[in-house]
Amino acid sequence: MLSIEWTASSGWLAPRITPYQNLSLDPATCVFHYAFECFEGMKAYKNSAGDVRLFRPDKNMARFNKSSARIALPNFAPQSLIELISKFSAMEERFIPAARGYSLYLRPTMIGTQRTLGVGPPGSALLFVIASPVGPYYPTGFKAVSLEATDYAVRAWPGGVGDMKLGANYAPCIIPQLQAAKRGYHQNLWLFGDEEYVTEVGTMNFFAAVRDKDTGKKVLMTAPLDGTILEGVIRDSVLDLARERLVPEGWEVQERKFTMPELAAAADDGRLIEAFGTGTAAVVSPVRRIAWRGRTVECGLAEEQEVGEITKRMKDWIEGIQYGDEEHVWSLKV
Amino acid sequence: MLSIEWTASSGWLAPRITPYQNLSLDPATCVFHYAFECFEGMKAYKNSAGDVRLFRPDKNMARFNKSSARIALPNFAPQSLIELISKFSAMEERFIPAARGYSLYLRPTMIGTQRTLGVGPPGSALLFVIASPVGPYYPTGFKAVSLEATDYAVRAWPGGVGDMKLGANYAPCIIPQLQAAKRGYHQNLWLFGDEEYVTEVGTMNFFAAVRDKDTGKKVLMTAPLDGTILEGVIRDSVLDLARERLVPEGWEVQERKFTMPELAAAADDGRLIEAFGTGTAAVVSPVRRIAWRGRTVECGLAEEQEVGEITKRMKDWIEGIQYGDEEHVWSLKV
Numbered sequence: 303m304l305s306i307e308w309t310a311s312s313g314w315l316a317p318r319i320t321p322y323q324n325l326s327l328d329p330a331t332c333v334f335h336y337a338f339e340c341f342e343g344m345k346a347y348k349n350s351a352g353d354v355r356l357f358r359p360d361k362n363m364a365r366f367n368k369s370s371a372r373i374a375l376p377n378f379a380p381q382s383l384i385e386l387i388s389k390f391s392a393m394e395e396r397f398i399p400a401a402r403g404y405s406l407y408l409r410p411t412m413i414g415t416q417r418t419l420g421v422g423p424p425g426s427a428l429l430f431v432i433a434s435p436v437g438p439y440y441p442t443g444f445k446a447v448s449l450e451a452t453d454y455a456v457r458a459w460p461g462g463v464g465d466m467k468l469g470a471n472y473a474p475c476i477i478p479q480l481q482a483a484k485r486g487y488h489q490n491l492w493l494f495g496d497e498e499y500v501t502e503v504g505t506m507n508f509f510a511a512v513r514d515k516d517t518g519k520k521v522l523m524t525a526p527l528d529g530t531i532l533e534g535v536i537r538d539s540v541l542d543l544a545r546e547r548l549v550p551e552g553w554e555v556q557e558r559k560f561t562m563p564e565l566a567a568a569a570d571d572g573r574l575i576e577a578f579g580t581g582t583a584a585v586v587s588p589v590r591r592i593a594w595r596g597r598t599v600e601c602g603l604a605e606e607q608e609v610g611e612i613t614k615r616m617k618d619w620i621e622g623i624q625y626g627d628e629e630h631v632w633s634l635k636v
Numbered sequence: 637m638l639s640i641e642w643t644a645s646s647g648w649l650a651p652r653i654t655p656y657q658n659l660s661l662d663p664a665t666c667v668f669h670y671a672f673e674c675f676e677g678m679k680a681y682k683n684s685a686g687d688v689r690l691f692r693p694d695k696n697m698a699r700f701n702k703s704s705a706r707i708a709l710p711n712f713a714p715q716s717l718i719e720l721i722s723k724f725s726a727m728e729e730r731f732i733p734a735a736r737g738y739s740l741y742l743r744p745t746m747i748g749t750q751r752t753l754g755v756g757p758p759g760s761a762l763l764f765v766i767a768s769p770v771g772p773y774y775p776t777g778f779k780a781v782s783l784e785a786t787d788y789a790v791r792a793w794p795g796g797v798g799d800m801k802l803g804a805n806y807a808p809c810i811i812p813q814l815q816a817a818k819r820g821y822h823q824n825l826w827l828f829g830d831e832e833y834v835t836e837v838g839t840m841n842f843f844a845a846v847r848d849k850d851t852g853k854k855v856l857m858t859a860p861l862d863g864t865i866l867e868g869v870i871r872d873s874v875l876d877l878a879r880e881r882l883v884p885e886g887w888e889v890q891e892r893k894f895t896m897p898e899l900a901a902a903a904d905d906g907r908l909i910e911a912f913g914t915g916t917a918a919v920v921s922p923v924r925r926i927a928w929r930g931r932t933v934e935c936g937l938a939e940e941q942e943v944g945e946i947t948k949r950m951k952d953w954i955e956g957i958q959y960g961d962e963e964h965v966w967s968l969k970v
């Protein structure tokens with residue numbers, strides 16, 4: 303594990319890479335009481351040539367610093383942390399299987415370590431990075447997920463911290479997730495407000511491909527970054543690739559608010575082409591259906607079909623870049 | 637410290653009281669990543685007769701269980717935990733000064749301890765209680781605080797978890813608090829929505845005593861428990877005491893939404909009698925003024941005055957019960 307301690311008086315101390323080990327913390331440490339904690343999720347990929355690569359680590363570093371600043375934890379120079387994580391990934395290279403779908407999951411984490419029950423800015427912190435080899439999210443190929451729309455609990459709010467990768471955003475999401483699971487759904491879909499805006503899926507961003515009611519044009523749409531949406535790296539990559547590669551094919555790309563009734567109407571009219579979630583774990587996750595207000599909104603997949611065309615192409619494009627099959631500025635060779 | 641471990645398979649293990657010691661936790665423990673943590677704040681009081689007392693511990697236990705359940709952590713039998721905390725307080729009795737204003741601050745805390753980066757319900761948890769002697773919040777007598785109204789950040793929202801004592805509610809509050817401090821204010825005052833509803837102060841509930849515009853009646857008011865307000869034990873006690881002891885004097889007690897413009901209008905008309913925060917730390921904390929939209933709302937105190945009449949009476953009533961000067965069902969003799 304990679305560890306870097308910080309104190310308000312001395313700043314960041316020397317980074318250390320040590321064997322994986324427990325943290326020994328006073329029970330009054332502020333991370334246990336006031337959730338001074340933020341993290342990132344990223345992966346190191348190895349291709350058949352043995353190259354180790356990171357995917358858009360600059361995006362993770364920018365978000366990590368944004369998260370930490372929001373909870374009065376320190377920032378770390380992005381380029382330096384990328385170099386440290388690169389070094390760490392290279393050292394752990396034997397744990398990265400050289401096979402498509404496999405990678406080393408990396409978890410940069412920052413916690414407040416001050417021993418105090420007073421609610422104030424932490425005077426000390428620990429940044430650590432731990433890692434674990436992970437296999438394909440869907441070992442037997444894509445499995446489309448079923449979602450349950452959640453309207454009784456609200457994940458994020460304008461002026462809140464829902465766009466940050468803070469620990470604080472996660473624990474309160476478990477009960478709605480368990481409720482959805484109890485009724486047979488894989489994840490929940492967070493709606494917002496009386497308008498029932500579609501925001502995001504459990505721990506993924508959400509995309510829908512629809513045919514526009516008026517123009518008949520194909521539209522790929524996702525909720526805008528209005529402070530309630532996690533600023534996903536895959537979300538951003540899907541938008542960029544769609545603008546670059548789908549727009550020339552006649553698609554429109556829209557970052558805009560859209561509602562569950564709007565999505566349901568598109569499904570009813572046969573205009574909902576497909577839907578998917580995006581995130582570091584699965585890259586893209588096709589959505590089969592959404593349970594909402596006692597009805598089921600089918601998301602465009604045929605019964606025997608587990609993934610839509612756009613979802614599949616996005617996965618292939620992004621993985622192609624992640625593993626270095628396609629040379630791209632997003633892929634950093636370690 | 638008092639420690640009780642829980643596992644999903646075995647339930648709660650035997651409680652242990654041990655010397656204060658560090659917790660040794662795997663860096664993948666879910667409390668560090670997803671804020672599986674909640675706590676309570678309570679105090680043990682000792683009077684000149686040497687009696688040790690807890691104040692309404694049943695309220696803390698009920699809230700603790702409500703908090704833990706909301707983040708998929710286990711519940712603990714309230715009466716058993718009160719007995720354990722009583723025993724613990726009795727053992728630590730030598731750390732409780734037998735003087736008014738002094739007490740032993742008790743911090744029951746529950747954290748998720750499962751080692752996993754998967755976002756799911758923790759399969760293990762640790763409940764611990766630590767303690768620290770504390771002195772009077774205002775050693776030299778009351779000091780009225782100045783508040784800055786916060787409208788650019790939102791602490792809590794309907795359908796969220798702002799009514800729970802989760803760690804998740806605290807880290808995001810520090811920056812607005814520091815912003816207020818930078819401009820010379822002691823705490824911030826959380827407003828909500830376009831209407832600018834007055835919700836709560838930094839880490840306290842908020843009360844205002846006003847004279848009604850129409851009836852001329854004296855009204856003690858605080859925001860209602862609509863899911864965005866922390867369900868403070870002192871808040872509840874002030875309301876109960878006001879209904880019992882102020883209503884016969886002609887006061888009205890209102891739990892209702894009120895706005896910052898409404899409060900400012902009352903101040904402008906000379907109808908704002910006094911305002912105060914409530915919480916376990918200070919019991920009541922008089923408010924001198926509120927900075928809001930570039931103006932100052934004076935809260936009824938004369939320049940040389942540090943506390944209003946109702947604020948002072950509430951403190952005396954509640955402390956009288958806490959220290960056992962007045963025998964009351966709220967005070968549990970250990």
